[in-house]
Every structure is written in structure tokens, then in C-alpha cells.
Amino acid sequence: MGDEFTVARARESFLASDRAPQVREEILASWKRSRFWGVAPDDLDMPYRPDLDFDTRLVRAARPVLDRLQRQLTGTNTSVILTDAHGLVLDRRVDDNGLERRLDEISLAPGFSYAEEHVGTNGIGTAIEQGQVSCVFGAEHFTDRLQLMSCAGAPIRDPLSGRLEGIIDLTTRSDHANPLMPALVQETATLIEQRLGEGGSERERALLREFMATARGGRGAIFSVAGDLVIVNAAAARLLAPSDHQLLRERADELLAGSRDVSEEILLSQGHTVRLRCRPAMGGGAVMEIHVVGDAPAGRPASAPPPGVAGGSPGWTRVCQIVEAACRSRSWLLLRGEEGVGKLAVVRAMHRRLNPAARFAVFEAADLRGDTAHWMGRLRSDLGAPMATVVLRHLDRLPAEAAVELAGLLEPAALRAWVVGTVTGPASLPHSLLAHFAESLVVPPLRHRIDDVRDIVPVLLRRHAAHRRLVCSPQAMHTLLRSPWPGNVAQLDRVVQAAVAARPTGRIEPGDLPDEAHTTSRHVLTPMEAIERDAISRALDESGGDKRKAAARLGISRATIYRKIRAFGLEIRSRA
């Protein structure tokens, strides 16, 4: 807690100029988010949900804990608030009339949302965003109307799945704030989590029963999952790489959204094609039987990404495997993908791993304007170099008049180089060029394999701060994981460089990240959610921002599109 006057001055300076050096880092990061959400500092305007379910599993687990805490806090002028994972108030305990009136005035009452995106910096919303205990004292609040209050909020997680279930918060007037509030709120969260866990162990037992029943009847691989708990038999343990677990969890979530038995074929990271039979398990999990229907293609090894390009997601692993197999067999490859996804990087890294002594040459198609003779001359020479790799970058930017000449150069059978083309935009290539590439592969955008951020950031830190001890804090990583990364790894690279400049050694905190890294969604999106968000965003663009038309285009209801727009922060993106 800083000196109240200093903090108030820092807030004024932030509101006027975005600079506030004399304030705690987590508060500065939260102010930046509040500004990004478009929260008005001089107003309080949050949604009210009268239809909220006030008898959830969380509320039932928390009730006896709150009863006891309320008794302990009698006479301390401190209120106890329970919210769901979105900051919607589910329960409020207060026995001082003055404080009760004050809470009503600021709508800190059941049914109202105290999410940061509506209210700005506060103990509840900021604890949700940071994923840890958050204390906000007086002037640290973003809005004027909360300046006289102090609060401490702690996340409550499901001990089985680790998922955020809600927030327990203590709120009081600033002159009654007690330094023990953070400790008390953390202890209360732990007690509620224990009670949630008692219900959870029944879930574990239910999943184990389902797994045993399936294992008795079948001979194949079995993968069962409920929240964070995974049970596999020996056959599944042999078949599945760690990166497949995430893929199967996502498939289970999606396949069981309609809560019925389903079956589909998927490709595992080791190259096996398998048929999944998936059915819901008692207690909310899923049991999958996995049957191999196609072996890993010969010559498609399942090695780790080559040095310099990190990422263990199924999508990225598959890209590395296919690029490696193509490089070994010298089969020409066309890589498609958004800007900055790593098309050039993966080819360069594979070349270095497999043919380090040979020539690696990159030809930028957009440079092929005016005098083409020099460009074509160099290309002709590199195409003849033994074991060389030649990358024809951004073929979609190739001037039309140069396409015929380039296609002619690629013709002779005597070429010795391995050729890879890259394409960034949607433009289609002339058939004369396309015909040269035996295989075409889409490199997924970073938001569709968001877990790769965890692996890529340390590589970028080593690249930009080679001889320094510099790590990324869990909070900063959490922020990075929630960004949609429209500019993909290239954008992440810029963000890491800015953070390295702000914090040359030690631990990078959220406040060290530039503003563009704070354009986050409310939680880390699964790859499926990211794909869904892209579809909605595209439909909105194509409908000129008209939500009704976009909903019709997607075949979903208006209520659903409004809910999704809000959940994915798409409105927020358009405000930025």
C-alpha cells in the first residue's frame, strides 16, 4: 500500500499522460487494462444479472465458510463478498448499516458484475485478471467512486481441474482497512477450495469406475479425462505423446458439447491416424477408446522442433514433422500461413539441422519488380547448388509478369536444391507455379496453438538477452497467453524485445510488457475457442459490424453472438 497522496497523484498523472511511476506494478498493469477496456474513470456502470443462479456448487461449498467468517468479522466494518469466475456477485455478508448503504451505492451487491472490464481496477476483477490475491487500496481504484474503499480478493480454484470458480473478497472503507485482509482472504479461499475438493473426489471415483468398466471390455488404448485428471491404460501411454493429451482433451470438450457418443478420425503427433470413440462419463468427464487406423508415414520422424524454433503443440509438432520429412526426401513444399507464424523460421532451422554445410538462400518475391535479370540470375545459380535450400518467400506478392519466367526457371529436372515456397495472403498462385510443389501445408496461427507461447518466450529471451539472467514471471506469462497475437510470433518477438528493454535483468512483470500485449481476452482461450472467435470476427467484418447479420451468416442466435462477442472481447478489439 503506497502513501495515499502519492498514489492519488500517480493516478492523476496516469489519467492525464499514461505515466505513473510511483505505483505498484500490478496496479499500473490493471490501470492500463482498465483504460483498454474503455472503463470511464468518473463513472460506475456495470451490468446487472437478475437471472443469475445463486445456488451453484461454489455457493453451496462456500456457505458454511462465509457463515463462520461473518461471525468472526462482527464489529470490524468489513463485508465479505463471493463472486463467480466472471466477477458477478453471488453472496454478500455485511452487518454494519453504514457500510451496507455504501455498498449499495456502488452496486457491490448480488447480481452486479465487478469484472475489471466494467469497473476497472478493484479487488475482485483484478484478482480474476491476475489469477492471484489482489489488494486494492483507496486511490489505487481506477474509478473515482471507489476511491474511499479498500478490498482484497483471492481466486477460488477447483482443486481437481485447477479452473477458476470464483473470487472471495473482503471490502471495507479505506479508514478501516486491515493489513491482515490479504492473509485472511487467502485462507478463506483455501477453506472453500477444500470443500469444493470434497465434492470433486466423488468425480475422481466416478471417472475411475468408468475407466475400469471400459478397460474390462476392450483391448485398445483408453484415455479418460475429467478436468485436470487423466487416466490412461498402458496401450494409450505407449501411443500418446504428451502433446496429444491436450489435443484429446480439446476433442473431448468439443465432441461432448452435445453430450452423446461420437466417433471421429484424428492425426496424432507421432503421425498415427486414429479413430476416437468418445462418450460422456458420469460426473462430467469423458472416456475415449482409441484405435489406430493408419501407421505413422515412413520417413516422417517424430522428433522435437529443431533448435531455434520452439513449441510442443500438436499443430506445431506436425508442421515440424512434415517439413523435416520434406527436407529429407527433397520434396518441394509450399507453406501457407498468416504473417509471422514462423514459415521461414522452421525451414531455416530444419536446413541447419539436416544440411548445415549447404547453402541456404531466401528470395523475396516482392523484390521482383523492374529489373528481374539479377534476381533470376542469382536464383538460377542457387537452384543448382548441391543440397541447397532455396526459399521463395511471399509468392503471393509475385508480380504477374514475373510468374511465367519464374515457372520456367523451376522447370529443369537437373535442379539440385530443395525448394520451399511461402504464401501469406489469400491470393491464389498461377497453376504453372503451383504445379512444382508436391505438398502444401498450412502453418497454424499462434492463437490456435497458444501453449507454444510458453516454449517460445524463453527462446526469444535467450535471443535478445543472451548473457543475462532474465525470466518471465507467471503473471506476465498469463498476460501473454491471453493475447490473440494477430501478428503471430513476429509480434510476440517485438513484445519480448520491448520487455527486455524495459527490464534488462531479473523477472519480466506484466508492467514491463508494452500496451499491445495487454489486449487480452478474459481467459486463456483453447485452440477451439480461438478458431470460434476468428469465425465470429470474420463474420462481423463481412457484415460491416452488424451483429444480427453476422449471427444469421453463422447460423447462430442473436443472444449467442452477443454472449460470444462479450466472452471473446471482440467489442473491445474494435474499440482499440
Ligand SMILES: Nc1ncnc2c1ncn2[C@@H]1O[C@H](COP(=O)(O)OP(=O)(O)OP(=O)(O)O)[C@@H](O)[C@H]1O
Ligand atoms: N517457433 C518459433 N520459435 C522461436 N521463434 C520463432 C518461432 N516461429 C517464428 N519465430 C520468430 O518469429 C519471427 C517471424 O517468423 P518468420 O519470419 O519465420 O515468419 P513467416 O511466417 O515467414 O512470416 P511472413 O509471412 O510475414 O514472412 C522470426 O524472428 C522468427 O525467428
